[in-house]
Each structure stands twice: as structure tokens, then as C-alpha cells.
Amino acid sequence: MSAELVLAVIAGADICLQYGKKLIRAYKDLKSANDIVTAKILIVDAFWSRTVLQVEFVKRVASTMGPEHCGIHIEVFEMLRSKLAIATARVDSLITDGGEVKKWRMPFVRSLLDDTIEQLEMWQRIFDPTWYLILRIGDKLIDSALSSEYETMNSINGTLEMQAVPSKTSTHTRVLSVARGLRKVMNPATKAKAHISLPDGGLDWEDAQSVLYSETRIIKRANSAKRYAVDTIDCRSGIDVTQLRADSESLARKLQQVDPETFGLLASYGIVKRKLPTKNQIASLNMIFSLPAESRTVRSLRQSLMRPQECSLSRVLRLARQLTEAISFIHTCEFVHKNIRPETILSFMDEESHNRAFGSTYLLGFDSFRNVNFHTMRGGDTAWERNLYRHPFRQGLLAHDKYTMQHDVYSLGVCLLEIGLWTSFIEYESNHSNIVEDITGPIPSNTLGLQVEDFKPRKAELLGPYNHIKDHLVELAKSRLPMRMGDKYTSVVITCLTCLDEGNEDFGDDCGMQDEDGVLVGVRFIEKVLLRLDGISF
Template identity: 35%
Template sequence: MDPFAIITVVKTCYTIGVQILDICSNWRHAETEVQKRVIVVESCWNRTKSQVDFMVRITSIMDPDQCRVMDELLKQLLLSLSLAKNTLEGVTQKTSSVRSSIRHFGFKSKAAWVFKKEALDSVVSELEAWQRRFDPSWFLLMKIASPILESELAKATAADERVHEPANAAKNPLALAAGLRKVLSPSLEQTRSLFLPEVQMEWVDIPFSNVKAGRRQDGDNKWYIVDTIELGQATRVREIARDVRVLAAKLSQADPLAFSLLNCKGVIPITRQHVSPALPQPDKTLASHSAPPCPHSHSPGQKDYSHFQLVFRIPRGMEVLQSLRQLLLHSDVNISLSRKIHVAREISKAVNYVHTFSFVHKNVRPESVLCFEDARSTSNYAFLVGFDAFRAADAGTMMGGDMSWARNVYRHPDRQGMDPSEKYSMQHDIYSLGVCLLEIGLWESFVEYVDEPGPNCGLQSKFGKTYYDFLAWSQKKGQISSFDGLAILLKDYLVEQASTRLAPRMGDKYAHVVVSCLTCLDDDNEDFAGLEAMGDDRIGVQFIDKIMKTLDKISL
């Protein structure tokens, strides 16, 4: 990308942006509904300008792929601003005509402010849609290792130092970006401060999810989402404790609405001698093999931790929540196309920001997705939780597994079974996302449950329609000689389902996204082939460009 060309495009964008603000300033004394929208337009533009300003200042350290993506996004911004300006100018002319009619006929009309309100809604929609496409690539720039980036961030955020409220993408995106960069390699002091004391909690189960809702019993009425990371037979307690603190530090910078990841308040370490039935235990119904706790070897002074509880804040106003699995099992099969696309976009966004924070999730499935509804509006949100299997993207892996259908159906063939053949990579998360998107598109749950009677039983996963349909399909392919062969056939079956059944329900673009995710490790995949050797950031750029952008282009 030619720096001179980008500066030219940016200058043109700024010129049109000023013209839009001039038109809006003339409407500031209009009806209340119009005034409110004028303020939103100005806020959207100020955010856009601050982020673009920053991006221009670090163009010299961006790699060619990042430059290409940003160049395309700026051209889209120019188009969006041009359309917005034309819309506002058209309304200005129309309202002038209406005022003449009012004077001529001597009656009061609401047409003028209705035109303005609808025009401003259109402008806000254009700017927010562009921002949604821009943010993932912009936040990914914060991972560039360069003193220039550090210097520019320090300059850009100096004015926000007096702001004490948590940073968010809407109000102070530069402060949020600085916080994100700071926790990519958090200090020991940063991570230690996130350890919270053990407290008695009141618990509420979230059906078909391994996380729980909880609140303290000491008078604090706030509810939190609590995600349990069980140590099990792990012997690397010190390393796991460090990784959990680092994860909490990163998620403490998460803006829920921007990242689709809940903001982390901290971690409660539970020592083995304090474990009691009142504390939430990980759901063992989804695994075929459960081992009893075993003794650990500890260094002098090292505590014998049983598990860690990640405590997440619930965004204000979001009172109705359920897991995506519950929605798939029990909601109306005729759920709207727009709702399905929205959930798909939110989960894809969450996976992207998990990778931006430099770790892999390893457990992307409907049980790990919480769907909230905002009690104050008709908006709905989806957040990725279920971090019990996470690890840093550049860390080693335990190479452990299980024979659970409820988990293996979301795993790439290389990661299925008791002894996975490949180390976990970001593409494995992308594959799991593809399975979830296939489920959402078909609106069919690939895992079913039965409520087993007796103490400590409850909901147990079981083989259901999808499993038996796959077995019938695989038998037509001939004899299966090994578990690995069955795992590869399962992937082929899911790809066929996406290729043949999705387009009539969700459209060609959605079907292409799902197939691309499911084949992201195939040598002939046009979107991801050969990227593994180029580094995680290259995979991130391609994921944003090929998956997130395509989902965002789907018109409803």
C-alpha cells in the first residue's frame, strides 16, 4: 500500500466527515429524537477519526497483508461516508420543500423531523457497520512488536489518563487498545492482583453449560458468571496457576460488547482442603472417562490447589441468559435468520479476540456460549466462556483427550480421541467454530441429553440423531478399520452437510464460511492453506478477512 495513496484517501474521508458534521450541527436544535441521533453520529465519527488517525501514524510498521486489509477498509469508509453525506443532503432539500408547503397551506407537519430521524438512523447504521468490520483488524495491530507503536499509543492515550472508568471500544478505543497491548505480556504484579479470596457463594446452574451463575453470600447482590478450571491429575500446578492468572489479566481488558468475551473480575484459587459440595464442580457428564483426584507433588510453600474459578462480570441490563445448547435443543425451529446470523457473527468475533489475546480456547462448542438478552431493548448478545481447556498460543500442550462424542464432534480429526496426534493450534479453534456455525445454520443440536435419575447424575449427554445419521452415512463408505479413520469420516460428513444443506437455508456466503472453517487445515483450502508456517498473526489477518468479513457482508 502506497503511504501517499492512503493519506489521500484519509484526507478525502475527513473532508466528507466534516461536511456531515456541518449538516448535523444545523439540526442540533431540532426535535429531541433528532438531537439524540445527531449526538450519536458525532460520537461515531469522533471514534472513527481517532482510530484512523492512529492507524495512519503506524503505517510504516504494518506488514503488507495488514496494509492491504486497511487499504480496503478505508475505501469502504470513503464509500460509506459518501452515501451518508448524500442521504443527509437529500433530506435537507426535502425538508426545505416541506417547510415551504407548511407555510403555503398553514398546517403543522411532522414530515421534516421524520425525514431527518430516518436519515440519521441510516448514517449511524452505515458508520457502525463499518466500525464492526474495522475493529478486529485495528485491535490486531496492537500485537506489532515495535517501539513506534508504544510511543504512538502513549501519545494517543495521554489525554485519557484522568478517566477512571473501564475502557471500552465505544467511548475510548485507544485506552482499550493500550490496555490490550499491556496485558499481552502482563507483569507478575498485574497477575497477582487478580487473585481473589475464597468466599461462600450462592450458585445457580445454567442448563447445558459448564459455567454457573454465582453471587457472594456476604451481602453483595451482584451476580457473576463463574468458569471453573479443574486441575484433575495435573502435576504442573505452578505453571497452570501462572497461566490462569495471565488469562484473567487478559480478559480483565475485554470489552464484552466489542469482543464478545465477558470482562474478568479475577480468579478465586480453591485449595484442596477447602473443597466442599457447595462449590461448583466441573460438569463430568460430557466426558466418557473421569479419574479420581490424585496426589500432587509440590514445591516447598506451594499450595495444593484443587481448581480455579474465573469470575466474570455480567454486562448491565442483561438479565435473561441461556446457553446456546439450550437454545438449539429447546427454542423454536423457525428462529429468525437474522438471529442466527447475529449469533454466528458474535461467536466468530469471540474466537478472533481469543486469538488476538494470544491464546487458544480448545473448547468452542454450544455449551461454551452464553446468550443474553438486554432487558431494556430487543438486543441480544452471545459470549464465549468455557475456558477450562485453554492454553497460551505459544505454550506446550498436554496432548490429552477423551472418547466423548459431545466433545469430539467439535474437534478436528487430529485432535480426537484419547491420544491426539497433533498439538493444538489456532486452526483447531477455527474448525470447532465451523462445526458450531453448521449447527446454527441448520438449527439442529449435534448433541442430545437425557436427565438421569439418582444423586449426582442429572443431565447426561447421549448419542442422538446426528450421531446415528453419521453412522448410517459412514457405513455406506465401506469398512472402517480405525478410530482415526472414523474421525476423518466425521469431518467429511460435516463438510458434506455444509456443502449440500446450508446454502438453501443460510445462503451461499454462509455456506462458504462454514466449509472454509471445516477445511482450514486442508492443503487445498484457498483461505488458510500454508498459513501455519507464517505465524499466528497471519492466521488472524486471514480469519478476519475471509471469515468475519464474509459473515458481515450477509445482508438481511
Template identity: 35%
Template sequence: MDVGSIVGLVPVCYEIGAKVQQRVVIIDACWDRTKRQVDFMVRIAPIMDHDLSRVMNNLLAELNRTLSKAIDTIETVVGKEPHGRTSLLGFGFRAKKAAWVWKKDAVDAIIVDLEHWQRRFDPSWFLLMKISSPVIDSELAKARAAERQARGQATVANNPLAVAVGLRNVLPPNLEQAKSPILPYAPMEWLDICFSDVKAGRRVSGDSRWYIIDTIEVGPLARVRDISRDVRLLAAKLSQTDPLAFGLLNCKGVIGIPRQEPAYPEPGTSPGPASPEHLGLPSPSPRSRSRSPGSRDFSHFQLVFRIPEGMEVLQSLRQLLLNPDEHISLTQKIRIARELAKAVNYVHTFAFVHKNIRPESVLCFEDPNGSRSNVFLVGFDAFRAAGAGTIMAGDMSWDRNVYRHPLRQGDDPADRYRMQHDIYSLGVCLLEVGIWQSFVEYTGGDEVPPSGSPQPQFGQSYYRFQDWLREKKRKANPSEEPTSFLDSLAFKLKDYLVELARTRLPSRMGEQYTRVVVSCLTCLDDENEDFAGVDDTVSDDLVAVHFIETVMKLLDGISV
């Protein structure tokens, strides 16, 4: 079905016809991108597994219905006169104008439907890049050869196949097949992002533009060389991201910090806050000499992220949650939830687990009129490759444990980390967004104290949990209590969050949003229907398919 053929029906000689044509061009552009992706998918269909094929078939059936509706609507608006002169519904100019007013909303709705379909389609389509097959490599090469004329920065919107090639090139877990973007060490000045795991930074000398700097410490249990390899792989993967499409900032490179240099300046020694209007870092001088990333004199590594153009004001999700929601609409909350779920999905598409999903690891951009929301997942200090081993170590930080699955809490977690643990953390964040209540509060209000960073403290949510615990204990049978205090507290916290979702969310966010949150929080429970059969024996790709089919599809289907 060629939507582009509709353009010939548009009457360019009339003002109203021009307005129709403008919208048809948008539809045509959507279809041009979609057609390239669908054609590629059809060619590799024989190697797709059953679950992914089922998802794709359902999506294509939706697309067929949407396109049929689009063509019928536009043909109704355009119409044709008996003598071949195109007009709107065959009436005079005033009638055409009336017809356009009548159909304008319908045409605009078609555009929204196509954009929504594309948003649902892309996660599954990019998941195809993880299939190990020479067929995909061959078909990608053919598709890219046909698009050599494309210019400018490749994005998912203008060149999805080029982005797919970049993604596929960095998926293998080795540095030989991925360019490792190493940047030279240089003194930096910093700009705090309130209640965030990251900072804005720029070189002391040189360009005045800024980057987001995400610092990864070399812990006492880790080998510097291993950490260096993993960080370079992560940087190589994130250098291929389209931020607006993936919810992951594009990585310029990684900097190794010598042990004699602090990761950030001492309190009070950094230059005063700089205007964040110019964002980015200069490219290293050709004469700069970068240190070997495998050297043992590095105590930290810094991931350097580009900030998308036009997003001068970025704040953490924690800072948003600590403010009243009287100026945050239901539409904005749904957009934040969709964007965050999208970011978590693409973390897994890039074949690693995040391990630190919480509001401090989320940067949000909200334009002044509230018509646009972008969410970016940062805070990669605990990441690892999805298929790699994991250090079975944790901590007793209550402000972090509230976002961890019970089996991942405490100094000695009971379970190795897997994708479902990220999904659980997402559920806690979506619960906070839904009831707009921060589970962690900070000393010093919402301004960073001059003496250093604010410290987390118990808030009202913690005391409500304590009240809930006392009530449960009063009603409980002592013989049913777990023997481990930590196990008892961790699983009781999970039960409390699930109950909070089921009782507080329906009236505020609706039944569909409630189902998403509960499904995330119970994704490892045997009775969870959305993730039924997804345990530690199944592939990560199957977990991703279930996540796309349930969490992302349900969030996208919420109408506000």
C-alpha cells in the same frame, strides 16, 4: 473529512430539523471515535506488515464512500434558503415534513452503514496492539495523554484508545507486566446454567449480586504452579475486556480452591436457586487473607466474571439449540453467528487458544422482543497461550470430539493445538446454528435433574451420521480405507459435516453463510482458498488477518 461540520447545517428551530440533528449527532459521535482510531493508525502505518496494511486500506476506502454518501444525504435533507435561513429542501414546513419522511430511511441507513463499518474495522485495529514496536507505545502514550479528561468506565464505544492500552499492557506473556487479580477463597452458593460449562455463583455471606464462575481443574499431568501462572495471566487479560465489544466477559479475578473443598457443592446441598436480578460479587474485605496462588494445595481455580448490566437471563447456546427454532428468526441466527465469530477472534487477539469451543461454552442473551443478541464465550478449562507448548493428550468423549478437528481427536491427538483448530470448532457451532439442530442431546429434557447434571447422549444427528457412514461404506473401495479406525471415523465425521453444510445450509441461511461454515470446517485443507497458504509455519497474526477478511467480513455482509 469532518462529519461534525454537518451539525451546522441542521435547522434546530423546527421539529423536523431537531429529528435530523439527533441523527447527525449520532453520526458525529461515530466519526469522533473513528477519527481518533484512524489518526493513530496513520501514525503507525510505516510499521504495519503488508497483509494488515492491505486490509486497512480496503476498510478506509469503504469509510470514504460511506462518509461521502452520509454528507450528500444530510445536505439534501437540510438544504439552505437564499437568505441564509436553513430549511429542508427550501420548501415550506409541510414540504419539509414530507422531505424528512422521504429521507428519514436514507439517513437511518447511513447510521447503520457507519456502525457496520466500525464493526468491521475494530478487529483489525485491535490487532495492531500485538505489533511489538516502541512506536506504538509512544503513539499510545500521546493519544492517552490527550484523553485524560475522559471519565467513567472505558469501553470501545467511548474510549477505544484506553481499551487498546489495557489490551497492550496484558499481551506480554509474563505476570510482571500484568496485574494478577487474586480473590480470597470463600464459601459459595450456586445457580445452575442449563447445559453449560459454567455456573452463576455468589458468596454465601455479603452482597446478593452474582457472577459467572468458570472452573479450571488442575489435571494429573499438570503442575499446579504452571497452571496457576497461566490462569492468572488469563484472568489479567480478561480483566481488560469490553464484553459487548469483544464477546468475552470481564474478569474480576481468580480464586484458588483448596483440595479439601469441592469446586461445586455436593448435589442437593447448595442453597435454593437465587434470583439472578442482582448480578456481581462483592469486593474482598481488606482484612481477607488470600492464599498464595502458587501453593500446591489447590485442586481447582475459578475465574470470576462480571455479567453485563441488564442481562439477567443468560442461557447456554446448547439450551437454545435443544428448543425448536420456530421462535428464532433468521436475523437472530445471523446475529448469534456474528457474535460468536467475534468472540473467537478476540480470544486470538488476546494471544491464547480456547480449545473448548462448543455450545456448552457459549452463553447467549436474547432480549424478549428479539432486537438484541449478545454471545459470550466461556468454558476456558482447556485454554493455553497461543505460543506456549501443549500437552499432547486428549480423551474419547464423543460429545467433545464432534467439535474437534480430526487431528485433535482421541486420547493421543496427532497435531499440536493451534488457532485453526478453534476455527474448525467455530464452524461446527455455526453449522448447528444454521440448520438449528443440536449435535448433542441430554438425558432429563431441558431441566437439570435434582440428583445432578444431565448426561450427554446420542441424538438424531448421530444416527443420521451412522446411516451416512453405512452408505459410504457400501460405495467405498476397501483398498482406500484408512488403516486406523479412529482416523477413519474422525475424518469421515468431518466429511459428513462439510457435506451437511453444503446440502442443508444454502436453502436455510444462504450461500454466503454456507461459504463461511465450509471455510471454517476446511481451514486446514490444502484446497481451501480462503485460508490458502495458512499452515503451521505462518504467524498467528496472519491467521487472524485471514479470519477477519473471510469469516467475519462475510458474516457481516449478510443482509437479512
């Protein structure tokens, strides 16, 4: 590791801390602030307290990070410095020498505080995936730094409680607690203590609710109105049940730690092992997820894409970011999803949002995942509607390549293309029915511009029998996406779709993407996909 890079990370962190301290002091020095302004200042202070904890942690462990990981932290810290400098200059312009704010200027102060909160939230969304990736690094310094920062966090939490900070902001300081929990379950030497296995009789399986176009079901707890999302993994198809069970339990323990709003994933509630009625043999593993507290209606992204667009481009972009953040976190947890498509992306609408295109959106469909450290089975299927979201080397009955994180990136690219165009690539003959049994199909949509026959292998293709599908999607992105979502979004989609191409400078060299802790591909994903998406605004 270059000492210059480590010093640059630490220097960037220190500059951010100095600017942040100056901004908070400027806000706190405001005189004649009314109750509304004072409450907003406390929110900014709470956000900054979380940022300080995370930035100080990076300073402690910078020496353990690789060159590219250091580089992306330097870039993200510069973004924060710029935001803090602008906010400080703006607040200084509203204050007189005595710290007074004229009454007619107070609305501008409130607006400035709202903008500061928004900018800090935006930066936090960019920073979190980079920060959590540190947990993959196999160095004991990470553990000691987490323990030290955890003590600091507890002290700050106590201060915030004494100041009666709103619960939404005080919960943000739980980030180190989440990180500690994740670090523990990521360590194979740590003996698992979290309760994962749930009894078969705890859910009302007979009253399961299907979600249109999705294999995820919504099932109530027995003798209760409380509902859960359930992904079922069939164990009767000759797979290694022992390995699958170990992977499922490992993933469930990691997903128990998640903050759904931060990661775009629902928190795991546990696993139910269901056995065959006549044999002592596991028939299925069922991953149980807690639903958002106020969720009322559940809708798959496939169903939303079949409806006319009812939301702004900003909301569409937010959905794309949420999906990308979810995939980043799954990879941080050392898993590949293997099933990313609109059917596995669910929205949960509450009373206010149930008539909109979608509400809070999360990635589910955990029926094909695997640990990145174990070889995947290369058996596939001929279902064109699934192969559409698979990389050409993963299509067909026998996949050419073992599954890697880059294959998830390709699947993301297809979804981002579909989301950007806001149209479904798949149609069913009974689009407008809400009854699962009435749905027939599927068939390729007119927008996709392909026929079912196009998904048959072409032996004459030098780059693989299914490469024409990827080429068609790339051309579709180039021709249709810029006028809808702009050049930057289009570039991200094409980067994802070509992530395993030889000429792709971002992801193409698979051998060059391997490192001891599996951090490099995660850094590259954040740099080339997440940061670019976050740089787009409408």
C-alpha cells in the same frame, strides 16, 4: 514492508477522514432542526470522534504492519468511504441552498440519521478486530502512538461531556484506554499491577447454580445477591500447575480490559485458587466473570438449539458474528480457546428477552485454553460429543497435532453449521427437563446423521482415522445450509471446516501462516471469516 502499501493505507485513511468531516459539517449546518434531530446529530458526531481517533492511530503505525494487514485496512477503509459518500449525498439531497429543511422532510432526516448511526456501528464492528490486532505488533511505535492518541482522546472526552452527549456514545471513546490497558498486559516486560487473585471465601460455593448442558456455574458473592459466572479448571490431573496459573492470570488480566458488547466476552473479575482441604495443594483454578447488569436468566446455546427457532435469521446471523468476534479477540490476546461448542456459549436474558431464544450472548468455557506460545498437551478423550467439535487431528486419546488457532477456526465452523441449521447435533433423553440431574445421554441427533460408532477411529483412512467426521460435516453444510442461510454463509462454514486442508487457499498452508508477531493468521481469520459474515444481510 512495501512503501506503496503503507502509502495506500494512509491515503485511504485520509479520504475517509475527509468524507467524514464533510458529512458531520453537513449535519451540523442543518437549520430548523428539532431536538430529536439535534440529539441524533450529537450521537453521529460522537461515533465519528471515536472513528477519527482510531483512523489517525492507523496512519501513525501503518509502517509497522505487514502486507496482508495493510491490505485488509485498505479494504475496510474503502467500505467506510463508500458508506460516508452515500450518507453525504443523501443528506445533501434533503437540504435547500440556504441549509433549510422543509418541515415535511424532517422525518426523512431522522430516518437518515438513524441509518447513518446503524452504518457506522456496522462498520465499527468490522473494523475493531482489525484495529485491535495491531496491538500484537512488537514495535515501540505502537506504544508511543497509543500514548499520543490517548491524550487526544481525553481532550475529546472533555468536549463531549460539555456538550452533554448521551452516556452510550461518550463511552465509545474509551477504545484507546482499553487498547492501552491491553497493550500493557500483552507486554511480558510489564510488571503486572492489576489485582487478580480473589479470596476463596468471597463466593457462596455451596449455593452454585448449574447451567443446563454447560460446565459454567453461576455463583453468588457471599452474603450478597450479586452473581458471577465461574469456569473451573481442575488442577489434579497431572498438568503443569505453574504454567497453567501463569496463563490463567495473564488471560484474566487481558479479559479485565474487555467491553462485553464489543468483544462478545464477559469481563474478568479475577481468579480464585481453591486448595485441597487436607493438603497445601491447588485443587482448582476458578476464573470469575462479571455478569451483564440486567441479566435474569442464563441459558446455554445447546439449550436454545434444542428449542424451536424463535428468532429471525438476522438475529441468528448476529449470534454467528458475536461468536466469531469473540474468537478473534481471544486470538488477539495470544490464547487459543480449545473448547468452542454450544455448551460454552451462554445467553443472558433480561426482563424483556427472557422468553426469547437468547439474549446477550458470550463465549465462556475457559477450562481448556492455553497460551499460543506454549505447546499444548496432546492427551484427549473419547467423548464423541466433544470430539464432534475438534479437528480430526485433535480427536481421540492422543491428538496427532499440537493445538493451533486454526483448530479453533474448525470448531467455530461446526458451531456455525449448527447455528445456521438451528438444530442441536446432540440430543439428551430428557430434552425438556430443566433439572441437570435428570439429563441422560448424549446421543447424536437425526440432523447430524451419525451414530456414536462413527466416532471410532478408522485406520484405513489415508488422511487420518477421524477425517470421515469432517467430510460428513462438509457435505451436511453443502446439502442443507444454502436453503437456510444462503451461499455466502455456507461458504464461510466450509472455509472454517476445511481450514487445515492442504487445498484450502485461505488457511491451508500452516507454515505460510507463521509470522513473528502471530498477526498473519489473525488477519486471515478476519478477512476470510469475519468480513464475509459481515457482508451477509437478510
